[in-house]
Amino acid sequence: MKIIQRLSEMQVGQTATIQAFHVDTAFKYRLNGLGLRVGKKLEVIRHAPFDGPYQLRIGSTELMLRKRDAHMIEVLM
Amino acid sequence: MKRIALIGMPNAGKSTLFNRMSGGSAKVANWPGVTVDLLSSKLLLDGGMVEIVDLPGIYDLHGFSDDEQVVRHFLANNTVDLVLMVVNASQIDRQLSLTLQLKSLNMPAVILLNMADEAKKSGISIDTEKISVELGYSTLLLSAKYGQGYSEAYNAIEATLRTSKARPARALEQDFAVDKAMETELDNLVKHSVDFPAQIGSTMTEKIDSVALHPVFGLPLFFGFMFVIFQAVYTIGGPLQEGMAWLFETFRDLALVPLLSGLPALLNGFLIGGVFDGLATVASFVPIVIVFFLFMAFVEDSGYLSRAAFLMDSLMSRMGLDGRSFVMLLMGFGCNVPALMGTRTMRSRGLRLLTMLVIPFSLCSARLQVFVFMTTALFSPQHAPIVLFSLYIMTFVVVILTALLFKGHFNSQEPFALELPPYRLPTYRQMLFRGWHEVAVFIKRATKFITIGVVMVWVLTNMPYGVEPASASSWSGIIGEFMSPVLSPAGINPELTIALIFGFVAKEIVIGALAVIYGLEGSALMTGIADQIDWVQAYSFMLFTLIYTPCLSTIATIRTEAKSGWFTTVSLVWPLTLAWVVSAGFYQAARFLGY
Known part of the structure; x- marks a missing residue:
């Protein structure tokens, strides 16, 4: 079953497809540049201690994203 | 073209x-x-x-x-x-x-x-x-x-x-x-x-990350790693510095002194006790800086810095900063100027200014020279590296304090995404390039600031004509006495005061100035200073040197990057105030406790 949820609700080890961005234009450019685009698959690799950022893998790139910002990205599980 | x-x-x-x-x-x-x-x-x-x-x-x-x-x-x-x-x-x-x-x-x-x-x-x-x-x-x-x-x-x-x-x-x-x-x-x-292969990503990087980014051991490992690096810089760089100092000393005694003996006393004193002693003392510390930058180049190119950002982001966000600010602080351990320029990737002005306010507290390689000099002179070989590391810890203490105090004024909601590149090993070529670059930077600073600085210190300590050098009646003595109501509560004597004043221009001048003021060089200078001040005064002096107004280049960079006279003033006045409070607080407390 496929469900739409926020990236911030994903568990470590899960993969999902990006559905939509609810971020400002400037940040969207930055995310696009890092390889985050609608329709792309991403994987949550790790979650930093003390509720820190997520480590994500998308294509050939690994990056970190804060939980607050991850909440602004819709994904399809 | x-x-x-x-x-x-x-x-x-x-x-x-x-x-x-x-x-x-x-x-x-x-x-x-x-x-x-x-x-x-x-x-x-x-x-x-x-x-x-x-x-x-x-x-x-x-x-x-x-x-x-x-x-x-x-x-x-x-x-x-x-x-x-x-x-x-x-x-x-x-x-x-x-x-x-x-x-x-x-x-x-x-x-x-x-x-x-x-x-x-x-x-x-x-x-x-x-x-x-x-x-x-x-x-x-x-x-x-x-x-x-x-x-x-x-x-x-x-x-x-x-x-x-x-x-x-x-x-x-x-x-x-x-x-x-x-x-x-x-x-x-x-x-x-x-x-593309089915599975992208390096298994090596994954393996290292599973240790380096471990939820429990990641942070302790990071600080342990830093301690080992600083210890290594001290262990390798220390003997190199002594070797250089010995070379300069020998050159001075065997060649320079006989060669210039025919000159009038004042000119002779100016050339040997001023220009040569000052520059040679500063130059003898260049090997330590090179060793430091070799390690720094290794860490920078390895990809570990962004892991540090990952581990520290949560803590930094509580201070109104983010993982990038932390990386810039670490870069500041090399030199504050490129670290300040590195904040250009930040969009939010609040975040950028707050980061720029704390970067100058990073114990840069120029300050490292002063601290290696002071700790070697005043502390036992067992204690010196620990004292030095305590000053790196102090960097973080004043950063946290400053960020918490000012974060209300520099608000930021900037989202944060940063790439985690695969781990890489730098080539020898890259590391040598970096080492050479640092020598070039030193030569540039030496011809600009450091020579002028030590010459001015010599003039202040030897004028008016005929005065006992650096005595109370010399110009430097008069300035030192004048400042003493402010700085004596921090245990900083008139000689150290002159060094601090010139340290405003560039921190390297501090040791050059001490060489000129005490009229000594190399190991004799260290013994000479150890006779004059005790460890409490030395530590207070080091705290002041760490925290107070960074060098002229840093201030100039802050001004061009922030494009604000008001912000530049704050980043001048606040560190100066904090330096005095911390040094005086430490000195008075230590004396009160009977040290």
């Missing part, structure tokens, strides 16, 4: 390529329309000189960060004959997006797929022929780091320069509508020309 601009995303290996191409002969220069300095170099291509400019790494030509604006303004105000588009070959699936943007601007370009070695190792195969045909740009594989593929690249650059038409200085058209089409184009291009 024809002009080539280097454009690429962060982490595409652009600087490595630029360093290779320029052979280290790069110069900073001003450009029309751009407020920051850019590196450029001249290159002999096709029988003529060509100018090559290194533009900051950017993700998107439309982006809103200062770096992205610099690139836009550069292209709007300067004619470009050719763009060297640097792309990390193992991330070609996303980095080509910038290339497509350049193509939409009809920019004459050559595409260099850098880090070809890494891409090959992870099983990525790229059909450069196909990309060349589809984009209409010569596309070549190359390894900037290991020096492979350069001759082919130069051939392609020369051939393109011969035929291409320059893009005149003109503002960039901001056509947002093409974005969607571009995404499809990118996907198709990658699908047709790149073969």
